[in-house]
Amino acid sequence: MKSIKGEKNEKILSILCVISLFFTLFACVSSESDKLESPIYTGEKLSGTLRICNLGEYISVGIDRETVDIIKLFEEETGIDVIYTTVDNNESMYAKLTSGTVNYDVIITSDYMIERLIAENHLASFDAASLSNYGNIADRFKNLEYDPTNSYSAPYFWGTVGIIYNTKYVTAEEAKSWNVLWDQKYRGKVLMYDNPRDAFAVAQKLLGYSINTTDETEIRASADKLKKGNFIYVADQIFAKIPAENAYLGVCYAGDYLTMLADNEDLAFSIPAEGTNVFTDAMCITAKSSCKELAQFFINYMLDAQIGKINAEYVGYATPNTASMALLDESITSNTAIYPDNVDEMVANKNWERMFHLPTATIRLMSELLTEVRSK
Amino acid sequence: MRSRQPLIPYLIWMVIFVIVPLGFVVYYTFTNENGSFTFENFQYVGKYASTYVYSLRLALVATLICLLMAYPFAMILSRSHAKVQTMMMLLIMIPMWINFIIRINAIAFVLEENGIINKAITVLGGKPLKLIHTDFAVVLGMVYNYFPFMLLPIYTVMAKIDKSLYEASADLGGNGWQTLRRVTLPLSIPGVITGITMVFVPAASTNIIAGYLGHTKMIGDIIETTFKTEVNYNVGSTLSLVLMLIILIAMVVMNHFDQDKDGAMLL
Numbered sequence: 188m189k190s191i192k193g194e195k196n197e198k199i200l201s202i203l204c205v206i207s208l209f210f211t212l213f214a215c216v217s218s219e220s221d222k223l224e225s226p227i228y229t230g231e232k233l234s235g236t237l238r239i240c241n242l243g244e245y246i247s248v249g250i251d252r253e254t255v256d257i258i259k260l261f262e263e264e265t266g267i268d269v270i271y272t273t274v275d276n277n278e279s280m281y282a283k284l285t286s287g288t289v290n291y292d293v294i295i296t297s298d299y300m301i302e303r304l305i306a307e308n309h310l311a312s313f314d315a316a317s318l319s320n321y322g323n324i325a326d327r328f329k330n331l332e333y334d335p336t337n338s339y340s341a342p343y344f345w346g347t348v349g350i351i352y353n354t355k356y357v358t359a360e361e362a363k364s365w366n367v368l369w370d371q372k373y374r375g376k377v378l379m380y381d382n383p384r385d386a387f388a389v390a391q392k393l394l395g396y397s398i399n400t401t402d403e404t405e406i407r408a409s410a411d412k413l414k415k416g417n418f419i420y421v422a423d424q425i426f427a428k429i430p431a432e433n434a435y436l437g438v439c440y441a442g443d444y445l446t447m448l449a450d451n452e453d454l455a456f457s458i459p460a461e462g463t464n465v466f467t468d469a470m471c472i473t474a475k476s477s478c479k480e481l482a483q484f485f486i487n488y489m490l491d492a493q494i495g496k497i498n499a500e501y502v503g504y505a506t507p508n509t510a511s512m513a514l515l516d517e518s519i520t521s522n523t524a525i526y527p528d529n530v531d532e533m534v535a536n537k538n539w540e541r542m543f544h545l546p547t548a549t550i551r552l553m554s555e556l557l558t559e560v561r562s563k
Numbered sequence: 564m565r566s567r568q569p570l571i572p573y574l575i576w577m578v579i580f581v582i583v584p585l586g587f588v589v590y591y592t593f594t595n596e597n598g599s600f601t602f603e604n605f606q607y608v609g610k611y612a613s614t615y616v617y618s619l620r621l622a623l624v625a626t627l628i629c630l631l632m633a634y635p636f637a638m639i640l641s642r643s644h645a646k647v648q649t650m651m652m653l654l655i656m657i658p659m660w661i662n663f664i665i666r667i668n669a670i671a672f673v674l675e676e677n678g679i680i681n682k683a684i685t686v687l688g689g690k691p692l693k694l695i696h697t698d699f700a701v702v703l704g705m706v707y708n709y710f711p712f713m714l715l716p717i718y719t720v721m722a723k724i725d726k727s728l729y730e731a732s733a734d735l736g737g738n739g740w741q742t743l744r745r746v747t748l749p750l751s752i753p754g755v756i757t758g759i760t761m762v763f764v765p766a767a768s769t770n771i772i773a774g775y776l777g778h779t780k781m782i783g784d785i786i787e788t789t790f791k792t793e794v795n796y797n798v799g800s801t802l803s804l805v806l807m808l809i810i811l812i813a814m815v816v817m818n819h820f821d822q823d824k825d826g827a828m829l830l
Contacts, residue, residue, distance in 0.1 A: 278792040285794070375693070376676070381774075382792070419696055424775065427668070433675040433695075554793050555610070562614060562779040 219249060219260035227491050232266035235481050240280060241295040242468070243273040243423075245344075247501035255497050261488055267481060275422070276382065284309060284473065292476040293485055295343050298467045299384075302333040303544040311472045312338040313483055320490035320510075327531065328467060328507040332541060340469035341486050344442065344504035347465050347527065347539065348385065349458040351429055351439035351447065362457040365393040367436065369416050378425050378437025379418035381561075383553040384542065385464075386413060386420075389438055392461045399543045403552065410556040420561055429454065441525050442504030456524040462538035465530065467507065591800035604801035611785055611802065618782040619809065621698060622767035625705035629713040629762050630755065632706075637714055637754075638747065641721035648722075655711050664771065667704055671775045674700050700776035705766045712765075713758035720754030721747070756817060764810055768803075782806055 220226055239258075249256030258271050272291075274280045277300040283289050284304070296304070304310045315321050315337045328342040352362045356376075361367045368377050368389070380386050388398040390409035400406065419434060425443065428434040430450035439447075444456040470489060472482040488494060495511025505525050506512060512520055520526055533539040595601045608615075640651055658666065673679050674694040681691040694700060724747065732742040770783030780788075782802065789799035 276792065278794060282791060282794045375696075419778075422774075424671075427672075428675070431672075431675065431677055433677050551793060551795070554788065558611075558614075558780060558785060558788075562617075 219256050219263055222249075222253070222255050223260070223493070225493075226264060227260070227493060228264040228488065230265075233481070233484070234266055235478055236268040236270060237293065237478065237481050237485055238270045238272070238289075238291045239293045239295075239485070240272050240274060240283070240289075240291040242277070242280070243275060245273070245295065245468075245502060247498045254501055257489075257494060257498060261485065265484075265488070267485075290475055290477075291473050292478055292482040293470055293472060295468060295470050297542070298331065298333040298469070299542040299544045301340050301469055301471060304471065305334065305339050306544070309474055310339045311474045311476060311479055313472055313479065314338070315341050315486075318483065318487040318490060320487050320492075323490055323492055323495070323508045323510040325507055325509045331467060332543065333467075334469070340471045341490060342507040343468045343470050343489070344499070344502065345465070345467040345507050346441040346504045346525070347458050348388065348438060348440055348463050349444070349456050349524070350436055351425075351444050351454055351456050352436035353429070353432060353451070354453050354455050355432075356435040359455065359457065362436070362455070363460050365389055365459045365461050368418070368438070373435055374417040375419070376435040377416065377418050378421050378428060378434045378439075379413075379416070380438050381420035381422055381557075383550065383557045385438065386557055386560075387553050388464045388542070389413075392459070392463060395461075397537075398464055398540050399545065401545055401549045406549070406552055406556065410553075410560055413557070413560045440504075442502060444524055445503035445522075458524075458527065458539075462533070462540065464542055465534060465539040466542060468504075588800045588804055591796045592804045595797055596795075604797050605805075607798045607801060608805050611782065614780065614782050614785055615806070615809065617779070618767055621701055621781070622705065622763050625702045625709065625766045626713075626759055626763040628702065628706050629710050630759065633710065633713040633717055633758065634751075634755070637717040637721050637751075638743075640718055641724070652718075655714060659711055663708065666708060667772060667775045670700070670704050670707060671695060674703075674776070695776060696778040698777070701773055701781075704772040704776045705762075705769070708772070709762040709766055712761040716757035716761065717751060717754040720751050724750050752820070756820070759817060760814060763813070767810060768806060 247255055247257045249259065258269050261267065262269055272289075274283060277297045280294060280296050281300060281303070284291060284294065285307075301310070318341065321341065324342055328345065329337055334340045350362050350365070350367065352367075357367065357373070361370070367373070368379070379389070384398075387406065387409050390412040391398050391400060391405070394405070394408060394412060396402075396405045396409065419428075421428065421437075425434075425437055425439065426447060429437060429439075430447050432451070439456065441456060441458075444454065448454050470486045472479055472486070476482050489498075490508060492508065492510035492514055495506050495508035496514040499506040499508075499511055499515060500519070503525070506515070512526075527533075530539070534541075592604060593600055593602070595603060640648055643651070675681070676691065676695065678694070680694060684691055728746050728750075729742060732746050737745065768783045768786075769781060770787045773779070773781040773784055786799055786802050786806070789795050789802060793799075
């Protein structure tokens with residue numbers, strides 16, 4: 188009898204241990220607003236649910252005591268519930284949005300996809316200029332081709348595509364041209380995006396074509412160029428391969444360079460002289476949204492100077508928000524890899540191009556050709 | 564009538580989650596974007612013919628390796644002490660509690676240019692090997708991930724074989740080889756068929772392993788991009804339907820070898 192009782196006690200004890208462990212876990216979670224110097228929103232509590240879809244790894248989340256989980260902060264301060272989902276890329280977002288099976292209120296996606304969504308009536312128009320924080324956005328990000336009248340979107344981040352390289356193996360001089368990716372010295376050590384538009388853009392710029400070409404001969408010539416390379420086609424694996432020096436160089440979005448630099452200080456970033464793609468990602472409200480007011484409220488919240496700063500610090504991409512830029516550390520805003528100082532000039536002379544939405548036939552051709560290139 | 568009623572919930576389940584989705588796949592296969600009837604989607608199957616062959620070949624190699632490794636192991640295990648069996652089973656299962664993507668990533672790290680293997684080779688003065696982004700890496704990834712699915716069914720079947728059958732075989736003068744051929748092998752065939760199905764099918768249609776370990780796309784990756792990036796449900800459905808048919812035919816052919824017909828329901 189005694190031994191059975193002892194076992195029982197042990198069981199109760201272990202259950203208590205597990206429960207107390209759970210409580211300590213919860214106890215560690217502090218309120219997000221405690222991490223801020225001053226609150227963002229102090230108005231009365233609202234109610235409602237907002238469904239937001241964003242690209243992956245593209246918002247500040249609370250990974251430690253210093254970083255702020257923006258979505259949680261928004262929920263705490265405003266009382267609005269957020270259902271936050273992410274997708275791998277713009278195309279997946281398009282697929283989900285147009286499938287009719289999911290409802291989003293706010294989506295964050297890239298310029299060329301916004302252009303397509305506007306044309307296909309998937310977005311709701313709203314008066315961005317009426318948002319109290321819209322004035323924070325620098326003028327050069329307004330009235331862009333994808334949304335000429337600013338009626339469907341408010342800018343989120345922007346950036347360029349360039350070459351990330353390890354200075355131990357690759358010189359800065361070499362990295363000034365996309366040609367370095369084809370250099371025999373680096374065979375098998377070069378990463379390329381496994382995404383038709385990004386991969387083709389590199390070859391197209393190198394061959395002097397537009398990244399928005401629909402000319403089949405130019406596209407096929409670009410595919411032949413890609414075929415001559417000896418690349419490892421990746422998506423997110425770049426974050427593991429470059430810092431660990433398993434690859435020496437690769438095509439990379441500027442913001443991701445900062446993330447990788449934190450893991451390996453020998454890394455550098457260059458925007459090749461042949462030109463590149465300059466992109467803007469923006470926040471939009473879907474046509475099917477049942478709470479467009481709340482959606483606008485959220486977008487305005489994201490345009491807040493302090494939120495923009497917190498987000499830019501975490502994500503690493505360049506903010507179009509001048510008020511946030513003023514709050515950011517000088518070491519970030521003076522980094523010309525992230526905030527290049529010649530944007531206007533480069534865009535004006537078409538060296539840096541914005542991506543436009545292309546006809547389905549062109550996209551399909553590029554996609555098929557990339558598969559062919561990869562299976563050579 | 565009474566015996567049929569309990570089946571109803573399962574029938575409803577099957578209709579909703581198997582028949583209806585399959586109907587959609589067939590519908591998309593024979594229509595174009597505007598919803599009109601067409602056979603045009605099948606031209607893509609021809610385009611990706613070499614990818615089909617490549618995927619099926621690697622899956623076949625991985626299945627064979629799994630089988631060659633799992634069969635003797637299951638045999639030894641089923642005759643071991645009960646404690647040893649429990650322990651070994653636990654060791655086989657533990658890695659499966661870890662997320663699939665993490666396990667594939669772990670293999671990638673080991674095989675990387677600067678991975679553990681190549682670092683060891685360099686330290687010993689050798690020339691680093693090209694391990695990652697090769698067919699070898701893909702097959703290794705498949706074997707590593709799907710091995711338990713081969714082992715478990717074979718082991719379960721073998722554990723159930725009556726020990727007195729071995730004794731009878733020995734009594735009648737059968738040697739080890741004869742016992743294996745005449746007793747163990749025929750009785751374990753259902754487990755082998757299940758194991759092959761459970762390894763070959765996911766290996767042939769995998770869409771993650773090649774992305775991390777391979778150098779080119781497998782058919783699963785192509786189906787994924789067709790749906791997710793190109794947003795072309797018609798071609799995507801055609802490619803998956805054809806893959807399904809190929810696997811189905813392979814399974815039917817294989818079930819032919821199972822005289823018991825026990826494995827037939829595992830289709």
